[in-house]
Amino acid sequence: xxxxxxxVLKSCSLLSGLPEAALREVAPLARVRPFQANEVLYQxxxxxxxxxxxxxxxxxxxxxxxxxxxxxxxxxEPGAWFGDTVFSPGMPRVFGATAHTDGELVEVPGQxxxxxxxxxxxxxxxxxxxxxxxxxxxISIIEDNALRDMPGRVGRRLLFLAHMHDPQRGPxxxxxxxxxxxxxxxxxxxxxxxxxxxxxxxxxxxxxxxxGRITVPDPxxxxxxxxxxxx
Amino acid sequence: xxxxxxxVLKSCSLLSGLPEAALREVAPLARVRPFQANEVLYQxxxxxxxxxxxxxxxxxxxxxxxxxxxxxxxxxEPGAWFGDTVFSPGMPRVFGATAHTDGELVEVPGQxxxxxxxxxxxxxxxxxxxxxxxxxxxISIIEDNALRDMPGRVGRRLLFLAHMHDPQRGPxxxxxxxxxxxxxxxxxxxxxxxxxxxxxxxxxxxxxxxxGRITVPDPxxxxxxxxxxxx
DNA sequence: CTGAGACTGTCAACCGGTTTACAGTTGGCG
DNA sequence: CGCCAACTGTAAACCGGTTGACAGTCTCAG
Numbered sequence: 405x406x407x408x409x410x411x412v413l414k415s416c417s418l419l420s421g422l423p424e425a426a427l428r429e430v431a432p433l434a435r436v437r438p439f440q441a442n443e444v445l446y447q448x449x450x451x452x453x454x455x456x457x458x459x460x461x462x463x464x465x466x467x468x469x470x471x472x473x474x475x476x477x478x479x480x481e482p483g484a485w486f487g488d489t490v491f492s493p494g495m496p497r498v499f500g501a502t503a504h505t506d507g508e509l510v511e512v513p514g515q516x517x518x519x520x521x522x523x524x525x526x527x528x529x530x531x532x533x534x535x536x537x538x539x540x541x542x543i544s545i546i547e548d549n550a551l552r553d554m555p556g557r558v559g560r561r562l563l564f565l566a567h568m569h570d571p572q573r574g575p576x577x578x579x580x581x582x583x584x585x586x587x588x589x590x591x592x593x594x595x596x597x598x599x600x601x602x603x604x605x606x607x608x609x610x611x612x613x614x615x616g617r618i619t620v621p622d623p624x625x626x627x628x629x630x631x632x633x634x635x
Numbered sequence: 636x637x638x639x640x641x642x643v644l645k646s647c648s649l650l651s652g653l654p655e656a657a658l659r660e661v662a663p664l665a666r667v668r669p670f671q672a673n674e675v676l677y678q679x680x681x682x683x684x685x686x687x688x689x690x691x692x693x694x695x696x697x698x699x700x701x702x703x704x705x706x707x708x709x710x711x712e713p714g715a716w717f718g719d720t721v722f723s724p725g726m727p728r729v730f731g732a733t734a735h736t737d738g739e740l741v742e743v744p745g746q747x748x749x750x751x752x753x754x755x756x757x758x759x760x761x762x763x764x765x766x767x768x769x770x771x772x773x774i775s776i777i778e779d780n781a782l783r784d785m786p787g788r789v790g791r792r793l794l795f796l797a798h799m800h801d802p803q804r805g806p807x808x809x810x811x812x813x814x815x816x817x818x819x820x821x822x823x824x825x826x827x828x829x830x831x832x833x834x835x836x837x838x839x840x841x842x843x844x845x846x847g848r849i850t851v852p853d854p855x856x857x858x859x860x861x862x863x864x865x866x
Numbered sequence: 867c868t869g870a871g872a873c874t875g876t877c878a879a880c881c882g883g884t885t886t887a888c889a890g891t892t893g894g895c896g
Numbered sequence: 897c898g899c900c901a902a903c904t905g906t907a908a909a910c911c912g913g914t915t916g917a918c919a920g921t922c923t924c925a926g
Contacts, residue, residue, distance in 0.1 A: 467778060469782045473782060475777075475778060475781040475782055477774070477777065488767050488770055488771070489767070491760075491763040491764055491766070491767035492763075492764045492767045492768055492771070495767075495768070495771060498771050498774045498775055498778070499774060499778075518760065521759070521760075522760070525756035525759065528752070528756065528759040528763075529722075529749065529752075529753075531763065532722040532723075532759075532762065532763065532766065533722055533723045535722070535763065535766050535767060535770065536719050536720070536722035536723045536726075536766060537723055537726070538770055539719055539766065539769055539770045539773060540719070540723070540726060540729050542770060542773035542774055542777060543708065543729045543730060543773055544729055545777055546706075546708065546773060546776055546777055546780070547698060547706060547729070547730075549777070549780055549781075549823070550706040550780075550823035551700045551704060551706055551823075553882085554882080554883075583902085583903065583904090584903075584904070585903080592780070592781035592782075593883080593884090594883075594884055594885080595903090595904085596883085596884075596885085596905090596906085596907095597882090597883055597884070599904075599905070599906085600883085603905095614892095615891075615892055615893075615903070615904075616892085616893090616902095616903070616904095784912085785912080785913075814872085814873065814874090815873075815874070816873080824913080824914090825913075825914055825915080826873090826874085827875090827876085827877095827913085827914075827915085828912090828913055828914070830874075830875070830876085831913085834875095845922095846873065846874075846921080846922050846923075847872090847873070847874095847922085847923085867926100868925105868926090869924105869925095869926095870923105870924100870925095870926105871922105871923090871924095871925105872921100872922085872923080872924100873920105873921080873922070873923090874919105874920080874921065874922085875918105875919090875920075875921090876917105876918090876919090876920100877916105877917090877918100878915100878916095878917095879914105879915080879916085880913105880914080880915075880916100881911105881912105881913095881914080881915095882911105882912100882913095882914095883910105883911095883912095884909105884910080884911080884912095885908100885909080885910070885911095886907105886908090886909080886910095887906100887907090887908095887909105888905105888906090888907100889904100889905085889906090890903105890904080890905075890906100891902100891903075891904065891905090892901105892902085892903070892904085893900105893901100893902090893903095894899105894900095894901095894902100895898105895899090895900090895901105896897100896898095896899090896900100
């Protein structure tokens, strides 16, 4: 059991700055939390802080406004971490988390994680780096949303997801299990709007899509097309 | 001279976790860089990393796309810091910085800053907290942009700036020196669109504005109005 | 004081993307 | 194997916000 937790923690990039001995220390303190598709894991506004690592399955990060309109920020795969409030205890969560598929979460209580860092300060630089990169991503999204039109935004986000999906991926094709509606929620668009964009991209051979699935056959080609589209 | 640099460093929230002795160590390594209004301080894409603290004047953070359309992320006041790439050396800057008024920057070379943190590890938690809050802000902006209409977005951003301007402010009025165009650039809107929104907010008595100036007489009232507008 | 340049108000035309509506598919579950 | 719920395609009406254009106003440097 603890061995399994340890494996999950080891797979997490945020924790890879810590020596294995450190991970062994926290593993017993972590909680394994299995989840089913569409289960709400955390709600926006909660103040409790824990570091969550996706052990299996996919998790949607996003929030919903009063009228039920949803915005989805990103989709996390196994090994990803969230719950950035561990670094600012007391702050409410800005976004909620929902299970996208069945899977399992490994949760390290915020206090224990912070205590661990204090005991292994050599891990701090790596931690700052990870957080700073996440900020970088968020700012890129703001920029894309402000400066690009719909095809540009959708294309860029697909590339972003492709990169999250597998940072060291080669040039091969990537497939996402996302409905038109999920994409719409990621982009602040509608189902129909997304449809039009995808159709246009498909006609250029840059993507392929079918029921609940989108494939980018050649991410580099897509990137080249997008870069060319706005200089 | 070094005393002046020290004062600026002390005023910076990011560095306030460090003991004064530590700041005295880096002060001689920092560079003072005076600037004039509209001078370009850093450009998007540069990889050189330094921690910049605003010593005097205002700095716009933003970037420009190929067609010359600009997006402005925020406006920094004295004491604010930027150059988050110090935490991820080698990463290019996502946004550029431009002088909004005359003023002066204090720049600490990235290496020196990182070395200092390593020497005073007790400052790490505060540093993580600051970075994490900045991420929180960025995500809030993404959310606002996706979920709110123009009046909602403009209003929220004004409140955000009011808070940046003076985190411990009382309930009094706040005034910004921003043109309609600057606001438009912050929101991904046009000058004319902003005009309409401001007029609507003014008619409700929530803001007042004149040439190059916007005043929020009662931020709490504005907040209440915005919260009510979308539940 | 005065002029030039930056900022502002306003309006009609336009358009990208939403809304609304409905019919056709797909795939999983009983 | 067949049904139902979720997902998808399509098209017309609509609308918020941009585009473009121009005249008026303010500010500050000289």
